[in-house]
Amino acid sequence: MTEVARAVPPVLRSKAALRAAVGGWQAAGEIVGVVPTMGALHEGHLSLVRAAEASCDRVVVTIFVNPAQFNNPSDLESYPRTEEADAEKLSRRRVDAIYAPPVSEIYPGGFCTTVSVAGLTDVLCGAHRPGHFDGVATVVTKLFTQTRADRAFFGEKDFQQLQVIRRLVRDLDLEVEVTGCPTIREEDGTAMSSRNLLLSDRARVRAPALHEALQEMAEGLRAGGQASELGAAARARLLAAGFSGVDYIDLRACDDLSLLETPTREARLLAAAWLAGVRLIDNIAV
Numbered sequence: 366m367t368e369v370a371r372a373v374p375p376v377l378r379s380k381a382a383l384r385a386a387v388g389g390w391q392a393a394g395e396i397v398g399v400v401p402t403m404g405a406l407h408e409g410h411l412s413l414v415r416a417a418e419a420s421c422d423r424v425v426v427t428i429f430v431n432p433a434q435f436n437n438p439s440d441l442e443s444y445p446r447t448e449e450a451d452a453e454k455l456s457r458r459r460v461d462a463i464y465a466p467p468v469s470e471i472y473p474g475g476f477c478t479t480v481s482v483a484g485l486t487d488v489l490c491g492a493h494r495p496g497h498f499d500g501v502a503t504v505v506t507k508l509f510t511q512t513r514a515d516r517a518f519f520g521e522k523d524f525q526q527l528q529v530i531r532r533l534v535r536d537l538d539l540e541v542e543v544t545g546c547p548t549i550r551e552e553d554g555t556a557m558s559s560r561n562l563l564l565s566d567r568a569r570v571r572a573p574a575l576h577e578a579l580q581e582m583a584e585g586l587r588a589g590g591q592a593s594e595l596g597a598a599a600r601a602r603l604l605a606a607g608f609s610g611v612d613y614i615d616l617r618a619c620d621d622l623s624l625l626e627t628p629t630r631e632a633r634l635l636a637a638a639w640l641a642g643v644r645l646i647d648n649i650a651v
């Protein structure tokens with residue numbers, strides 16, 4: 366695919382500047398797409414930008430490391446921040462603006478509202494990262510209301526997040542169409558993630574075991590196995606491969622994320638596991 370180097374897209378820091386730009390485009394009848402990110406952009410994010418380019422007249426990429434979704438201060442501190450390199454990558458795409466607000470533009474003094482999606486957030490990452498999805502739901506709602514975008518693009522790699530966002534859009538009647546885009550993988554099968562940057566070379570070579578464990582579990586299900594037994598074997602395999610802990614490796618229904626033993630409805634295998642102090646997540650359809 367040819368990449369055309371363009372000028373770095375304008376970086377907007379205030380919602381007033383953002384709304385002026387988006388309002389002008391929409392007044393001219395243009396469809397505006399938003400790709401919310403926390404930066405440290407990789408091919409996975411760029412695939413979302415491509416999806417936005419393909420179905421929207423204008424594309425806004427937001428870059429905001431959202432403090433409200435980190436339940437661990439050292440995780441927030443160590444999260445990679447690479448705005449200049451991100452802007453350079455986006456200059457190769459058809460991106461009309463980067464919205465990179467300061468924390469005060471999203472959470473002004475006295476901010477005290479939380480968007481909380483019950484049920485879907487009680488399980489999987491929600492059970493292991495208290496408050497995480499409230500932080501995600503709140504910031505995504507704010508990014509939607511600040512950008513007033515017509516369409517929004519999220520990766521299936523964060524499958525639970527995608528379902529939470531779909532539900533909040535439905536429940537709050539937000540006028541934005543949400544599209545989920547397939548996970549982009551490294552050659553060794555590892556799902557692309559900004560967190561991969563935190564792995565040492567030694568740990569990075571072990572990371573593909575997560576995707577392999579999910580694939581093996583999917584094969585077991587196809588052969589008639591039960592998710593709980595296959596999950597126990599996958600857990601042991603990950604620990605043997607050098608992971609220090611497994612938060613979950615579950616078969617879940619796509620719509621309400623309820624636990625399944627066999628894929629009797631549209632289902633997904635989802636996992637979260639710790640490698641050298643870094644929490645990796647992945648999921649595959651079954």
Ligand code: PAF
Binds near residue numbers: 431434526
């Ligand atoms: O997936 C992410 O990068 C973040 O959770 C999101 C959706 C940008 C909200 O901060």
